[in-house]
Each structure stands twice: as C-alpha cells, then as structure tokens.
Amino acid sequence: MQDPRLRLFSVFTLSLAAFASDTGAILALLWWAAVPPRHGKSIPGRATCAIWIMVLAVAAGIQVTGGNGLSYLLRMTAVLIIAGWAYRGQRGGEVLDVAVWAGGRHAGFETGLLAELAVQTLRLMEQDIAHMKNALRLKGPGWGVSSALSVAQTLLITQLHRSEDQALILARRGYRHGGTLCPAFAPPWTDKIAALCAFSILLVALGQFVIFL
Amino acid sequence: MRLICSGVRRRTGTFQLSADAVFTPGMHLVTGRVGSGKSSLSRLLAGLEHPDAGIVRAEGISRTMLSMQFPEYHVTAPTVTGEIRSWGLSPDVILHETGLAGRENDHPLHLSRGELKRLHLACVLATQYDVLILDEPFSALDCIRKERLCRRLETAGNGITIILTHEPLWLPKTDMLWEMDAGTLRSLGRIPEALLSWADAPRPIRTVIDRGNLPRNITPADIREARCRTRG
Numbered sequence: 001m002q003d004p005r006l007r008l009f010s011v012f013t014l015s016l017a018a019f020a021s022d023t024g025a026i027l028a029l030l031w032w033a034a035v036p037p038r039h040g041k042s043i044p045g046r047a048t049c050a051i052w053i054m055v056l057a058v059a060a061g062i063q064v065t066g067g068n069g070l071s072y073l074l075r076m077t078a079v080l081i082i083a084g085w086a087y088r089g090q091r092g093g094e095v096l097d098v099a100v101w102a103g104g105r106h107a108g109f110e111t112g113l114l115a116e117l118a119v120q121t122l123r124l125m126e127q128d129i130a131h132m133k134n135a136l137r138l139k140g141p142g143w144g145v146s147s148a149l150s151v152a153q154t155l156l157i158t159q160l161h162r163s164e165d166q167a168l169i170l171a172r173r174g175y176r177h178g179g180t181l182c183p184a185f186a187p188p189w190t191d192k193i194a195a196l197c198a199f200s201i202l203l204v205a206l207g208q209f210v211i212f213l
Numbered sequence: 214m215r216l217i218c219s220g221v222r223r224r225t226g227t228f229q230l231s232a233d234a235v236f237t238p239g240m241h242l243v244t245g246r247v248g249s250g251k252s253s254l255s256r257l258l259a260g261l262e263h264p265d266a267g268i269v270r271a272e273g274i275s276r277t278m279l280s281m282q283f284p285e286y287h288v289t290a291p292t293v294t295g296e297i298r299s300w301g302l303s304p305d306v307i308l309h310e311t312g313l314a315g316r317e318n319d320h321p322l323h324l325s326r327g328e329l330k331r332l333h334l335a336c337v338l339a340t341q342y343d344v345l346i347l348d349e350p351f352s353a354l355d356c357i358r359k360e361r362l363c364r365r366l367e368t369a370g371n372g373i374t375i376i377l378t379h380e381p382l383w384l385p386k387t388d389m390l391w392e393m394d395a396g397t398l399r400s401l402g403r404i405p406e407a408l409l410s411w412a413d414a415p416r417p418i419r420t421v422i423d424r425g426n427l428p429r430n431i432t433p434a435d436i437r438e439a440r441c442r443t444r445g
Contacts, residue, residue, distance in 0.1 A: 131285075131286040131287075132288075132289050134261050134281075134286070135286060135287045135288070135289050136289055136299075137261070138259070138261075138278060138279055138287070139287075139289070139299055139300055139301070140301065147289065147299075150289060150290050150291070150295060150299065151289055153290075153291045154288060154289060154290060154291045157291045157320055158320075158322060161320065161322060161323070
C-alpha cells in the first residue's frame with residue numbers, strides 16, 4: 001500500500017477485527033497474504049518472531065489453565081503480523097504527514113513529530129542491537145544473561161542520551177510548538193479497495209463479537 | 214596460517230565487491246578511496262558477513278578480531294570500566310594506558326571520538342590474535358597517537374595483520390600492499406616493489422618515487438630517508 005493514511009486505517013481496523021474474533025483474525029491474515037508488500041518481502045522479521053514466541057508461551061499458559069489459548073494465539077498472531085507488515089512498509093516522514101493531515105499544524109504536527117521520533121528511535125535501536133551482537137561475537141563470550149543485561153542497560157542509556165541531544169537540537173533551532181507541513185497523497189485505486197476490504201473485515205468481526213455477547 | 218578469499222562476490226544495491234586473495238602472516242595494507250569497499254571487505258574477512266558467491270576460508274586460524282571503523286559499534290557496556298571488562302581485561306591497566314583514569318563511570322559514548330578510539334584500540338591490542346583486521350585504525354587519532362599505534366602494530370607479533378585505510382602519512386612497516394579499486398581487491402605485491410604500481414599512492418610516497426628514489430618501506434622514517442637519499 002502506498003498511501004500512509006489508508007495503511008494506518010487498514011492496520012487499525014484489521015487489528016481491531018483480529019482481536020475481536022477468530023474469523024476476524026483469519027480474514028486479517030488472508031488480507032495480509034493478498035496485499036502485496038511495499039518493500040521486498042512481507043514475511044515477519046526476527047523481532048516479530050521473538051515476540052510471537054512470548055505470545056505462544058502465554059497462549060500455552062491459557063490453554064493449560066482451561067482457557068481458549070488457541071484462539072488467543074490465532075488473534076495475537078494476526079495482530080503481530082499486521083503490525084510487523086505496517087512497520088516494515090513505513091518510511092521516514094509518513095507518520096508526520098498523516099498526523100498533520102488529520103490534526104492540523106498544532107496538535108497534529110506535535111503528535112506526528114513525537115510519533116516520528118519514536119519510530120526513528122525504534123529503527124536506531126535495531127541498528128544498535130545489530131552492532132552490539134557483532135561486538136559481542138568479536139569479544140568472545142557472545143550472548144548470555146549478563147551480556148544481555150549489560151546490552152539492555154547500554155541501549156537504554158544510549159537512547160536517553162540520544163533523546164537529550166534531539167531535544168537540544170530542537171530547542172536550538174527555536175522549536176516551540178506546531179509547524180507548517182503540506183503533505184500530499186495520491187492513493188492508487190488498489191489502496192482504496194484494500195482499505196475497503198479491511199473495513200469490511202472489521203464489520204464482519206464486530207458482527208460476530210456482538211452475536212457472541 | 215592463511216586467510217583465503219576464493220572467488221568472493223558480494224552485492225549491496227548497485228555496489229559489487231569482489232576479492233580473490235591469500236593473506237599470509239605479516240602486515241598487509243589495503244588502501245583505496247572512501248567508498249571503494251574496504252569496510253565491506255573487512256566484515257567479510259572477519260566472518261561478520263557472508264559472500265553471495267565464493268568463500269572466505271581460515272586455515273590454521275582460531276582467533277580473529279575486527280576493529281570496526283567506528284569505535285562506538287563495539288560498545289556493549291554502559292560505563293568505561295564495564296566496557297574494558299567486556300573485553301576480558303583489567304580496567305586499571307587500560308585506564309592508565311589510555312589516560313582515562315578518573316572517568317571510570319562515564320558512559321563510553323560520552324568520551325570524545327578520539328578518547329573512545331584510544332580506549333577501543335587499547336582493548337583490541339591487549340590480546341594477541343591469529344588474524345587482526347583494523348578498519349581505519351588511524352581515524353580520530355592525533356599524529357602522536359598515530360605514530361605510537363604504528364610502532365605498537367609493528368611489535369605486536371600478531372599472525373596476520375590487515376590494515377584497511379586511506380591514511381596518507383602515518384603507516385606502519387608493511388609486507389604486502391593491496392588496493393581496493395571500485396569494489397575489486399587487487400594485490401600490488403610485496404613492498405617496496407609494489408610501490409611502483411601503487412596508482413593512488415599518497416603524495417609523499419609518489420613524490421620520492423617520481424624522483425627515482427624507491428623507499429624501503431612506507432613508514433615516515435623510510436619516506437624521509439628516501440627523500441634525503443643521494444643518487445649515484
């Protein structure tokens with residue numbers, strides 16, 4: 001999907017649909033399989049897989065204690081896959097564009113700027129982790145409990161320093177609040193159809209949820 | 214002990230790296246312009262990345278170390294002391310050597326680039342490796358530190374030392390010269406004969422060669438000696 005507004009809308013509706021019912025989750029997965037990826041592959045990355053393992057553990061716990069762990073696993077898998085798909089398809093500046101389009105120059109710009117900084121931080125952390133993995137491999141011991149704790153602490157402190165630097169840069173440049181941005185969108189018809197399908201899936205899932213109640 | 218690149222090819226976007234080489238014990242200098250593929254080659258040689266085609270084979274090598282161009286890529290601990298310990302070293306010795314005593318609890322990324330590079334190199338050079346690969350080791354160092362690093366490398370006694378750099382002046386005594394040209398690694402041969410075919414030789418070396426004085430090696434002392442040599 002090219003249009004970030006329709007992508008965000010689709011992600012929101014599909015996540016709701018997937019969480020509301022099993023049918024919603026299955027339909028969301030079918031939607032994900034049908035919509036072509038924006039950049040390269042659409043398959044989940046390592047981070048998504050790592051989170052999925054934690055979801056699997058929780059689902060197993062629910063199943064063992066008498067709950068419907070399989071349903072939880074299915075719904076959360078769909079939510080994770082859609083989130084991973086959206087993250088990989090996102091480009092720098094798109095969140096700010098959508099926020100300004102939706103919320104205007106003041107609240108929209110500030111919300112967008114915050115979200116953009118958050119996404120940028122996530123991407124920088126990905127790079128930091130890759131460098132640290134290489135460094136640990138070169139130093140010898142590799143990953144372990146003590147090195148993982150040290151790496152987590154280093155990541156956290158590095159991000160805090162980076163945030164401080166970013167805040168200083170914004171202040172030095174005279175940023176107070178709001179800003180001017182004129183985002184332009186040209187959604188292809190395929191994006192509109194995909195967003196419509198996502199909304200339909202939400203309606204189906206909500207209908208099922210109401211019947212269930 | 215040999216590090217062999219056999220038909221190595223790696224593509225990144227439109228950039229293609231190719232290398233066919235055998236690195237034997239001694240000092241190897243890989244030169245080349247910025248963006249010619251030196252850092253990519255260093256990661257392939259260290260096994261951090263794998264080629265799309267061909268193979269990097271390490272014969273009789275058990276310990277390899279890569280010093281990456283940016284010292285912050287090596288930081289895995291939130292304090293200077295912790296960072297030194299993460300290399301399995303005693304902080305006292307390294308702190309004294311690098312002149313960072315009193316900054317034990319600072320975050321390594323709060324050091325200046327030069328201080329961090331010094332700390333990193335001290336940690337790398339405190340241990341002996343079969344293969345030591347140094348990507349731009351002279352960057353962020355002042356002339357005094359560059360000279361000290363050269364002397365240290367010459368006496369380190371590592372098996373295979375590969376230096377990838379475009380540093381023009383402060384270079385250690387070298388055995389083999391290599392050139393990265395638009396992603397292709399070429400062997401220029403043994404020094405000093407290799408200096409004659411070094412297309413992008415630094416100006417001080419080029420100047421003495423043009424005058425007909427082939428330096429014995431590429432250290433500043435060798436260049437000085439060649440410059441002052443009386444012909445005939």
